[in-house]
Amino acid sequence: xxxxxxxxxxxxxxxxxxxxxxxxxxxxxxxxxxxxxxxxxxxxxxxxxxxxxxxxxxxxxxxxxxxxxxxxxxxxxxxxxxxxxxxxxxxxxxxxxxxxxxxxxxxxxxxxxxxxxxxxxxxxxxxxxxxxxxxxxxxxxxx
Amino acid sequence: xxxxxxxxxxxxxxxxxxxxxxxxxxxxxxxxxxxxxxxxxxxxxxxxxxxxxxxxxxxxxxxxxxxxxxxxxxxxxxxxxxxxxxxxxxxxxxxxxxxxxxxxxxxxxxxxxxxxxxxxxxxxxxxxxxxxxxxxxxxxxxx
DNA sequence: GATTTTATTGCAACTTTGTTGCATTTTAGG
DNA sequence: CCTAAAATGCAACAAAGTTGCAATAAAATC
Numbered sequence: 001x002x003x004x005x006x007x008x009x010x011x012x013x014x015x016x017x018x019x020x021x022x023x024x025x026x027x028x029x030x031x032x033x034x035x036x037x038x039x040x041x042x043x044x045x046x047x048x049x050x051x052x053x054x055x056x057x058x059x060x061x062x063x064x065x066x067x068x069x070x071x072x073x074x075x076x077x078x079x080x081x082x083x084x085x086x087x088x089x090x091x092x093x094x095x096x097x098x099x100x101x102x103x104x105x106x107x108x109x110x111x112x113x114x115x116x117x118x119x120x121x122x123x124x125x126x127x128x129x130x131x132x133x134x135x136x137x138x139x140x141x142x143x
Numbered sequence: 144x145x146x147x148x149x150x151x152x153x154x155x156x157x158x159x160x161x162x163x164x165x166x167x168x169x170x171x172x173x174x175x176x177x178x179x180x181x182x183x184x185x186x187x188x189x190x191x192x193x194x195x196x197x198x199x200x201x202x203x204x205x206x207x208x209x210x211x212x213x214x215x216x217x218x219x220x221x222x223x224x225x226x227x228x229x230x231x232x233x234x235x236x237x238x239x240x241x242x243x244x245x246x247x248x249x250x251x252x253x254x255x256x257x258x259x260x261x262x263x264x265x266x267x268x269x270x271x272x273x274x275x276x277x278x279x280x281x282x283x284x285x286x
Numbered sequence: 287g288a289t290t291t292t293a294t295t296g297c298a299a300c301t302t303t304g305t306t307g308c309a310t311t312t313t314a315g316g
Numbered sequence: 317c318c319t320a321a322a323a324t325g326c327a328a329c330a331a332a333g334t335t336g337c338a339a340t341a342a343a344a345t346c
Contacts, residue, residue, distance in 0.1 A: 017313055019323065038303075051325050056304060058323090072215030076333065077303060098269055109269070125283030126241055126252070134275040140268030160342055162294065181332075194296050199333060201294095219304065220332060 003027075014065050024048055025058050026082070034105040035071050035079035035097075071097050071106050081108050097132070100139035107139065146170075157208050167191055168201050169225070177248040178214050178222035178240075214240050214249050224251050240275070243282035250282065 007026050008018050016022065028044050029036065036044075041055060059080050062068035070078040084095055098107040150169050151161050159165065171187050172179065179187075184198060202223050205211035213221040227238055241250040 017322065019313070021324075049325095052303095053305080053326080054324055061323095075302095098271075101272070107269075125286055126250075126278075127281040127286060128241075128278050129244070129280040131279065132277040134277070135269075135271050136274065137272040138270040143268055143270060160293065162342070164295075195332095196297080196334080197295055204294095 010067075014067055016061065016065060021050065021054055021058050022061075024050065025055065025062070029068065029080065029082045034107050035073075035081035037073065037077050037079050039077075041080070073106065074099075074104060079106050081106075084108060084110060096135055098135045098137065098139065100142055101136055102138055102142040105139060105141070109135070153210075157210055159204065159208060164193065164197055164201050165204075167193065168198065168205070172211065172223065172225045177250050178216075178224035180216065180220050180222050182220075184223070216249065217242075217247060222249050224249075227251060227253060239278055241278045241280065241282065243285055244279055245281055245285040248282060248284070252278070 004023065007023050010026070011018050011022055024045055025041065028041050038052070038055060038059070041059075042050060042052060059068065059070070062080075062082070063070060066083070068080055068082045070080050073079045096109045098109050099105075100107075147166065150166050153169070154161050154165055167188055168184065171184050181195070181198060181202070184202075185193060185195060202211065202213070205223075205225070206213060209226070211223055211225045213223050216222050239252045241252050242248075243250075
């Protein structure tokens with residue numbers, strides 16, 4: 001199936017209208033392994049005259065509809081990425097983030113959903129529901 | 144030893160000059176279990192006419208000197224906390240963050256430094272050095 | 287205690303990131 | 317094709333954080 005038709009289907013499946021902005025942003029986010037900032041995305045779509053407000057709204061719509069997430073960068077901004085999607089077009093949100101200490105790019109990496117979650121030391125009263133991992137090191141690009 | 148003298152010694156030990164701003168900020172951060180935003184700290188030190196730029200600089204100085212760290216909140220700001228310090232006045236930076244999904248406060252919790260780190264699934268080329276955990280759930284205050 | 291050097295501070299002004307309001311345009315259902 | 321609702325684009329705004337520079341404070345030395 002052509003990529004565009006796939007995106008159309010995916011958006012409808014998520015309860016979202018198909019618009020050219022959304023197709024564009026999906027394409028950009030799909031095209032890279034790293035999380036991107038708002039200005040990264042604007043740069044990559046320069047020719048399309050994408051409005052910055054529309055981009056913020058689109059990203060926030062993807063987040064509230066559970067198809068994307070945002071990670072804080074070391075700077076004053078957020079980085080955005082789509083949730084990984086498995087073969088059945090099912091969105092998976094159980095993954096880790098890898099921050100390269102050299103180039104500062106952030107990757108989404110699948111993580112074994114084993115019972116490997118650390119437990120807080122003798123900390124009463126905290127009810128843990130979910131957990132996130134952030135890994136630091138050197139990425140393949142900088143290795 | 145009086146708390147103030149302890150803070151003096153601690154700052155000198157970290158290679159920092161003792162100033163009233165630093166003593167004040169240390170005291171505020173020491174006095175709570177949760178990470179605080181810049182404006183939280185300004186609120187708590189209202190009587191002391193602490194300048195906002197000075198506060199930003201002090202927090203950043205603590206971070207670069209390895210005695211504090213910042214965590215992104217869900218809002219557009221950073222939350223700041225001192226690194227936990229053990230009995231020997233040694234700074235420990237291996238801890239988890241617990242985000243309460245109800246009140247949105249962020250706690251620093253000690254975490255067992257076991258070999259519980261998840262490994263990325265078949266992801267070649269990533270050199271992992273450190274890891275961070277963020278736990279989500281309900282804190283004792285909201286339980 | 288005085289002097290000197292360097293770091294810190296306080297203020298105004300600025301920059302960057304993200305949001306709001308509203309009129310216009312687009313999407314999708316009928 | 318029509319209509320309703322959502323999405324968009326623009327100007328204006330808000331909030332968080334930074335920069336530049338003169339004044340002040342800390343600490344070392346004498």
